[in-house]
Amino acid sequence: MKSKITTIAALGVAAVLALSGCGGGGNSNSADGKVTLKMVESLTNPTRTETLKTLLTGFEKANPDIKVDLISPPTDSADQKIQQMLQSGKGVDVVEARDITVGSFGANKWLYDMSADLKGWEGWENLTDNAVNYSKQDGKTYYIPYGFYGLSLFYRTDLVKEAGFSGPPASWSDLLKQSEKLNQPDANKFGYAFRGGTNANSNAVAVIEAYTADQIDKENAFKLSNGKTIFSAPEAQQAMDDYLEIFKKGSPPSSVAWGYPEMVQGFSNGSTAFLLQDPEVIATIKESKSIKADQWSVAPLLTGPTGKAIQPVATAGWGIAEASTAKPEAIKLIKYLSQGEPATQFSKDNSLVPILKAAAKDPFYSEGPWAAYVTMTENPDTYISAVQPRGVAWWTEWIKKSDGELQRVLTGKMTTQELLTSWDSYWTEKMAG
């Protein structure tokens, strides 16, 4: 009898454990009719998560029948986790999609097209042109951006003045001149915080785009108006040669391996005089104890010999998982985050270029370090906004390839000509489909 009970108990335990592995799903409806949305963010950092939680509390107060559970994976692995969640169709309703991930997420039908739900939405009128354009790519609305990242030049006002220059570099050739003069390796002081590590391709492409700005296709900033890639243009060769000179004559030798943290650290601890970065760095540099507020400022993006620059806008936003069974509630949440005070607070707290037209009048954006962004916005013919093909499914593959090859150039294992030929072949083949 005893052994029978033991056998039954063992089988019972086995069954319970086996069955516990089953089940899942994103949202859940509790007995009181409350819907729980699962929301997952990608570019996680503690301050940002705090802001987001505050906004979600506001949303829950305004919508007592909806609860939002925020999932915040570490940034390095977040996109892969989101990818797995979307692929499995479980555990997520609202998702942070980035311009570099939305392409593959959309192509694999993991994201929901919100076009029909947002038709006639009054919030469209309050969004900037950029925000609307990025929301409606290829006739589909997979996400609504929450802000934009854009390049500008952070510079040391005191060092530039001491070196005898009347102002910050306005062009890439100015940057070469000033970096070379300010470069003092023996004193551990350098000109430009060169990006040779992760995402090194982004700044290299910015130089090439500035040199080919007159011929660029604004709908695809990797293409010339004649249909060829920007990497095939003779101006691209000059751009890369000049860029390599900046590395050799005006940058730290170890910047071959510098990614975001080293670049920002190099500028904020006073080792380098120039830094090309997104506005989110403003908050970090303000906290620096090595350089005071009157020692640095922000200038517009550097121009090429054309006198123009292409602003490579980057963005991310909120979308909905195709497998979500709480789409109406998810739409409510996305509308809430994309307008009024929640949208402004999110962009301010995260140092993002705002998505709302009204924000430009806010002194926060029109004064101090943000003034350079207003200058760029007010001069659209000089600082041309063009769309990089960051949404294509192979964008991550491109980043890995281009970063690796650029490091080869910096370490002397490849010439700039070989690099441009390789990049041209890659994009010509990809764009041909």
Place this chain on the structure above:
Amino acid sequence: MRGSKPAGAPPAPHTNYHRKKRFNARTALTLLAFMAPAAIFVGIFTYYPMISGSQMAFRNWNLNDLSDTSWVGWGNFIALFENPEFGTIVRNTVVWVVGSLVPQVVIGFALALFLKRKFKFRGAYQAFIFFPWAVSGFLIGMLFRWMFNAEFGVVNDLLMKVGIIDTPIPWLAEPGFAMTAIIVANIWYGVTFFAIMILAALQSVSDEMYEAAAIDGAGKIRTFFSITLPAISVTLGLTILLRIIWIFNFPDIIWAMTGGGPADQTHIITTYMIKITQEGDYGQASALGLIVVFTLMLFAAFYLMAVRPRKANR
């Protein structure tokens, strides 16, 4: 029936047989039932993903476009072998494993011998020395990345202050230096494991053997090679095997310090696998995963055959 048997009566000759038979039948079912949760768990969370991942290795499984996931046979394997970087990656893997392992064994052994001696605050010393093993590999990589930073890092600063170098070494910017830097970080991390394992093995060697050796007039070196080393050889052999497999499969430090750079020159097989996965090519990444599994299985089999105790020595 059992209760009705008269006290002191000899057991029936067939009783044990019946008990054994009944025991086998019921216990087999019970054992199976008790094993089932673990078996189901391992099956779902280990073997199913492994088999699922293995079949990806023979298919065109690219997350950038899942519309065509057809079978490609050995295509992914051929593409890997034809990759001009593959030779460098294999060479780096060997350098990474051997370069990390040998100093780890030597320093770990020395530390274990040191910690075996009784002295004041030995427990506190042990805790300090074992500390690195409790830290995440990725975090260690991040710390060493800053330590080896040419301009702001403590390593160059110390070397310059001591007068060993005049100009900063671009540790993470030159492939040769970068490989050295990541191996130094891994040695620091892994020494602890050997110290722990060898210390445990040393404590199991009986004092009588050392006393007998001392009576026979054996010196310290002779005692080490004739008593200590043979007594812990099995533990040492298995620890080395385990460590080789772990180091082979340990991309954390490299990924955090160099990301496989500069110019993809510090990739080992597992960091390269991460790179391919991030590019979305799960087919090639799975093929690389299978290569790793079979290489390590073959290595483990040969290694165990090589280090097993010889009958003649028993």
